Amino acid sequence: MIQTVHLTKQYGKLEALHDLNLHIEKGKVFGFIGPNGAGKSTTMLILATLLAPTDGKAYVAGYDVVKEPKQVRQALGYMPDFFGVYDNLKTAEYLDFYAAAYNIPPAKRKSIIVDLLELVNLSDKADAYVDSLSRGMKQRLGLARCLVHSPDVLILDEPASGLDPRARIEMREILKQLRGMGKTILISSHILPELAELCDEIGVIEKGRLIACGAVEEVSAGTRGISVMQVKVLQSHDAARTVLQASPYVRRLDDKGSHFRFQFTGTEVDKAVLLQQLIGAGIPVVHFGESKENLEDVFLAITEGVGS
Amino acid sequence: MKAFLANPLIVKEMRERFRKKITYWILGLYLFVMGAILLGFMYVNQLNSIMIPGENRELFILIAVIQYAMICFIAPALSAGTISGERERQTLHVLLTTQLSPGRIIWSKLLTSLAYIFLMVISSLPLYSFVFLYGGISPQQLFTLVLFFAVNIVFFGALGLFCSTWIKRTGVSTITAYGLAFFFVVGTGLVCLFTADLLQELYPQQYPPGDVYQEPALQMLAALNPVNVMFQLLGEELVPAGESFLPPWLIFTLCYLGFTGILVGWSTYLLHPVRRLPWHWTK
Ligand SMILES: Nc1ncnc2c1ncn2[C@@H]1O[C@H](COP(=O)(O)OP(=O)(O)O)[C@@H](O)[C@H]1O
Ligand SMILES: [Mg+2]
Numbered sequence: 001m002i003q004t005v006h007l008t009k010q011y012g013k014l015e016a017l018h019d020l021n022l023h024i025e026k027g028k029v030f031g032f033i034g035p036n037g038a039g040k041s042t043t044m045l046i047l048a049t050l051l052a053p054t055d056g057k058a059y060v061a062g063y064d065v066v067k068e069p070k071q072v073r074q075a076l077g078y079m080p081d082f083f084g085v086y087d088n089l090k091t092a093e094y095l096d097f098y099a100a101a102y103n104i105p106p107a108k109r110k111s112i113i114v115d116l117l118e119l120v121n122l123s124d125k126a127d128a129y130v131d132s133l134s135r136g137m138k139q140r141l142g143l144a145r146c147l148v149h150s151p152d153v154l155i156l157d158e159p160a161s162g163l164d165p166r167a168r169i170e171m172r173e174i175l176k177q178l179r180g181m182g183k184t185i186l187i188s189s190h191i192l193p194e195l196a197e198l199c200d201e202i203g204v205i206e207k208g209r210l211i212a213c214g215a216v217e218e219v220s221a222g223t224r225g226i227s228v229m230q231v232k233v234l235q236s237h238d239a240a241r242t243v244l245q246a247s248p249y250v251r252r253l254d255d256k257g258s259h260f261r262f263q264f265t266g267t268e269v270d271k272a273v274l275l276q277q278l279i280g281a282g283i284p285v286v287h288f289g290e291s292k293e294n295l296e297d298v299f300l301a302i303t304e305g306v307g308s
Numbered sequence: 309m310k311a312f313l314a315n316p317l318i319v320k321e322m323r324e325r326f327r328k329k330i331t332y333w334i335l336g337l338y339l340f341v342m343g344a345i346l347l348g349f350m351y352v353n354q355l356n357s358i359m360i361p362g363e364n365r366e367l368f369i370l371i372a373v374i375q376y377a378m379i380c381f382i383a384p385a386l387s388a389g390t391i392s393g394e395r396e397r398q399t400l401h402v403l404l405t406t407q408l409s410p411g412r413i414i415w416s417k418l419l420t421s422l423a424y425i426f427l428m429v430i431s432s433l434p435l436y437s438f439v440f441l442y443g444g445i446s447p448q449q450l451f452t453l454v455l456f457f458a459v460n461i462v463f464f465g466a467l468g469l470f471c472s473t474w475i476k477r478t479g480v481s482t483i484t485a486y487g488l489a490f491f492f493v494v495g496t497g498l499v500c501l502f503t504a505d506l507l508q509e510l511y512p513q514q515y516p517p518g519d520v521y522q523e524p525a526l527q528m529l530a531a532l533n534p535v536n537v538m539f540q541l542l543g544e545e546l547v548p549a550g551e552s553f554l555p556p557w558l559i560f561t562l563c564y565l566g567f568t569g570i571l572v573g574w575s576t577y578l579l580h581p582v583r584r585l586p587w588h589w590t591k
Contacts, residue, residue, distance in 0.1 A: 045401075050405065052582045
């Protein structure tokens with residue numbers, strides 16, 4: 001549904017995107033992860049027909065974004081990272097305006113708007129002025145806005161940035177519902193845990209280059225043979241730290257107080273040796289294993305050394 | 309009318325504009341100022357002279373000049389914030405991803421910003437009935453004058469719209485629009501006078517005094533200056549009118565409608581996101 005081929009974008013001398021190749025299949029949720037300035041928004045702007053690529057091709061729903069923007073726009077719902085709303089409109093009027101902008105006949109708009117407001121939990125705000133809504137509500141309204149023409153593809157640029165935890169969870173629940181409807185979603189974030197449970201696949205981008213791409217576990221296994229380990233001990237916390245620090249395979253040791261997290265670059269055999277060392281030192285280990293949930297570690301592991 | 313109301317941008321803009329209280333205040337203030345000036349002058353005039361109905365054109369000229377000044381002042385400002393305003397509110401990107409084409413956006417924006425100022429001019433027409441009391445003008449003159457105002461409104465609106473599309477910030481765009489408007493209103497006149505003087509200085513034997521304005525190029529220049537054209541419509545002469553193939557106001561109308569077309573087309577081109585993004589020019 002979304003494809004980019006050797007996509008490159010230069011702003012003057014700055015290369016914001018370099019030879020990006022993405023392929024996202026129908027119905028998949030793709031998480032786009034990278035630090036600020038990595039080129040996520042740039043990619044999304046190109047896909048949303050708002051920016052001309054310097055080189056390469058991009059397709060949405062089979063249409064070329066440069067040559068067939070009209071069809072792309074019809075198939076696509078795009079939510080920018082920052083967007084404004086028209087203050088002097090009521091919520092329902094706001095959606096009505098965009099529905100009309102997609103040439104939806106007036107007779108159909110009413111029911112679409114009711115359904116959308118229901119989806120984003122704003123039914124009781126239909127007659128409220130947009131500027132009376134909270135940040136989280138505006139963000140949800142923006143999401144409803146990009147659904148008015150029921151597009152197959154959604155491109156959401158950091159939809160949860162700047163939201164408090166509750167609003168974030170609400171947003172995630174709505175996104176899960178959208179995934180259930182079979183929409184293809186490209187969603188970006190610089191905050192990683194946000195995406196972990198939502199995405200089928202993730203792509204890690206850094207300095208305009210895609211440095212890892214695939215299912216969440218695949219990416220974490222990585223080609224570099226790095227795994228993220230978690231170790232929990234009952235006592236002898238300091239002794240455990242000394243042992244871990246002494247191991248040549250342990251990197252980025254993170255002492256969380258109750259347990260340790262670190263990147264492990266050795267083989268399975270090396271892992272066993274490390275465990276034996278801990279036990280040999282008389283440390284009561286209660287947990288020793290790989291940690292999968294935390295994308296942040298994966299991300300740090302993968303982006304290690306890129307661009308330097 | 310139905311097609312007009314089916315245009316979502318027009319409906320939206322009208323809702324936004326006419327929900328703001330300031331809209332009514334400005335309209336009210338405008339009519340108040342126009343009426344106060346007019347009645348004030350009528351009062352002062354009848355104090356020290358006897359009004360002779362049918363021979364008092366000054367009032368008519370006065371009210372036309374004031375109205376023209378208002379148009380120059382308001383029309384560019386009203387449209388100079390349309391596109392840049394959307395950009396500043398960060399709603400432009402989203403607007404461009406809908407099925408509204410840049411051309412349609414530009415036209416709708418022009419129409420809605422002009423609708424308001426047309427409302428102002430039309431609502432001030434009853435003031436002219438006072439002027440009719442004293443006579444001195446024909447209905448035909450008034451009609452051409454309204455047409456002349458309409459052309460000016462459309463042109464200044466397109467000028468503001470163009471600046472708004474071209475320039476990122478509303479503030480800078482408004483100032484630029486005023487600057488360009490000043491050039492068209494005053495600058496063209498100065499260029500015309502300067503050229504005439506220059507020609508007379510350089511070739512005194514070829515152009516006896518006053519005759520220089522018979523030169524077709526100078527006639528064109530004079531016809532491009534709105535102030536000159538307006539005074540001709542009002543029956544006064546700022547520069548001597550030569551015999552041209554078309555009346556000056558018609559030349560003016562055709563040229564300025566042509567400029568308007570160019571500005572609207574150019575704005576549409578600039579608004580296309582992929583051919584050229586609005587921020588490119590700032591670098
Ligand atoms: N309009 C622009 N002009 C010049 N440079 C830009 C522009 N937009 C983005 N950039 C640069 O391109 C890079 C990628 O930006 P962006 O795609 O916004 O990153 P992200 O969304 O991943 O944070 C950054 O280095 C940014 O400074
Ligand atoms: Mg971004």
